[in-house]
Amino acid sequence: MAIEVRRSIEEPARVGKLWEAMERGRANRAATIEKTGLDLSAFRDRVRLIKETAAQDPSIAEAFAEAVRANGGRVFFAATGREAVQYVLDVCRANGAEFLVKSKSLTSEEVEMNQGLAAEGIRAIETDLGELLCQVAGEKPSHLVFPAIHMTSDRIARMLSEAYGEPIAPEPSSILSAVRARLRPQFLAAKVGVTGANIGVAETGSIVVETNEGNGRLVTSVPKVHIALIGLEKIVRRWDDAADLVRGHAISATGQRMTVYVSLISQRQPVAKDPAGREFHVIILDNGRTRMRADPWFRDALNCIRCGACMNVCPTYGVTGGHVFGHIYPGPIGIPWTANVHGLEEASFAHLCVSCGLCHEICPVDIDIPLMIAKVKDQDVEAHGQPTAERFFMASEAFAKVACLSAPLANRLLRRGSLRVLMEWAVGVDRRRTLPAFAHRTLRSRFRSREGQVGRVGKVAFFPDLYAEYNNPDQGLRAIEILERLGYSVIIPDVQWSGMPYVSYGRLGKASKLAADNLRVLGPLVDDG
Structure with a gap:
């Protein structure tokens, strides 16, 4: 492929x-x-x-x-x-x-x-x-x-x-x-x-x-x-x-x-x-x-009206076309349909999906196409194993933690041509692609060292994901400062990362466990208002 x-x-x-x-x-x-x-x-x-x-x-x-x-x-x-x-x-x-x-x-x-x-x-x-x-x-x-x-x-x-x-x-x-x-x-x-x-x-x-x-x-x-x-x-x-x-x-x-x-x-x-x-x-x-009608994961695919709108916004389809990003049914909605009527073997093109979610936004029947694609990826990984590049990106949080601890050395290494060639060969990251730099101090460490304001309007629990936490904490702090100026007191709860790569690369079991762990932390905050 x-x-x-x-x-x-x-x-x-x-x-x-x-x-x-x-x-x-x-x-x-x-x-x-x-x-x-x-x-x-x-x-x-x-x-x-x-x-x-x-x-x-x-x-x-x-x-x-x-x-x-x-x-x-x-x-x-x-x-x-x-x-x-x-x-x-x-x-x-x-x-x-x-x-x-x-x-x-x-x-x-x-x-x-x-x-x-x-x-x-x-x-x-x-x-x-x-x-x-x-x-x-x-x-x-x-x-x-x-x-x-x-x-x-x-x-x-x-x-x-x-x-x-x-x-x-x-x-x-x-x-x-x-x-x-x-x-x-x-x-x-x-x-x-x-x-x-x-x-x-x-x-x-x-x-x-x-x-x-x-x-x-x-x-x-x-x-x-x-x-x-x-x-x-x-x-x-x-x-x-x-x-x-x-x-x-x-x-x-x-x-x-x-x-x-x-x-x-x-x-x-x-x-x-x-x-x-x-x-x-x-x-x-x-x-x-x-069979699809009885399957809670895929019954939504039967609601498709075959309009092709999802293909007209899909970045992967826009580059590869339907012969690469498809089997007989092409494009985003083609992934669950292919897996169910032609078999999982023919649906391996699912891994080309970048999980942007645009197909769900434009769908005239509100079909959750990204979730079905994630499930097809999950089934394919169970049957055939995880591609090397996907394993690398699912370890994004661990990589980010190490890179932050060793910044700015890590940033210099990531700009070296020899390492970029190696990354391209090993995990498919194009050597021409600009990689985000890592901050030595994370958002949480900087947030703890500052004096927050008591809000007069309400309270906000700020959930930073990888980019704000490890790559651009300044952006996260600016968002927090805006909330404080609007009269809110802000906390960063003790949550883990979102785990979106688990969804993107078809490890729904891990994504579900991580979501449950985060909900245990966030639930009481919601109850507390």
Whole structure:
């Protein structure tokens, strides 16, 4: 993985384009929220309640299945991805289909549908532009919403020119014209179309398919057979719930008020040339979701609406992209999903997460993604051991204590080129990175030697962590002085450090013990006011 990360970092043009796309996504989202006057907090609470109900109530999926059958559709509950792919194969064979057309479906990527069909001689043709480009390149999608976000127009033009056997200019209009010319006859000749479903609605047995290109409308309407694959956590009870999710998808994913094409599909209508025989199949996929529902650590992942907002703020994703920071599900939310549906072995990219917490802040469903990532790291460490660099950083407090005792000698040593080269080789700290200096006197020792003020407003327990305690006690003292000027008396309780590296590097048992020890000290102070 280290080689893949380094290779990603050494592609400045690709990284620059990726950052531009992420910044554009964030800006569009913020602008739409401001223009619509959306109460983000209230909306987040509403969407979370909808998703929690959908994910945790199995009766909703059963009601949905009954309604689909009442509409004339066929329903198959797939326990595994393999069962889902086999069902699609069976339908293709029953209808004499040698190929099918496909709209964008992350759930179909989850079950590796294209590969499973190809192994049995059935070709899946991606019709979403981003998915098509990934298919031509032989790559996985690198973003939940924008599959080919990692590709430049020059690369796309070269790739399609080679695949189509004709020169294609690196301009959007030329690329789109070339792709459209090849897809049109395939739409018209296809006997089977496959889509995902953004939402299932139990009230009427309907599915909602959201696209920005219109290909989904052709996939669902032109072929004789339409197969929809939906995860059981995406099925809601009422249309009112679906309406909120449609709005949430668009705002959080692309900054639109609504996705360009929102298709509501309940049944297949006959057409003039074929008044009978049109089929609608819905595959309801489990593939680990029931297990996740029962797991208190990971059930929150089922609330994901697949908007990709967490990826648009993630510093790791912004440098590496989804092929390094991901498996099939990329980015922050991809870590718990990968661990649960593809196995812990495929989720080792979790250790690239820097635990900044931005994914939780932006999530439109308030999913505690950082906590789930920490749990995946914890499981991975238990199974495969702790990387050397992580062991070093978890010893931050011990290192800081020694460095303070030996400062300023320690600071001079840490600036020496030979030691920086050794640190880079041993624990991965880049030799160019500026390291914080250590103070010889800690914040606590300086605080004890000063005369504090009696507060007239109240009391504050100041909890310094490593930086204020060992690196910059002046900053800690300034904060204390500000509190005193505001009329508070300040104490520094006899607590240990926060132990955040234990969370960041997946040692939740140690983090929990440390938190309990600190709470025993802080609890009485809270009770005392």
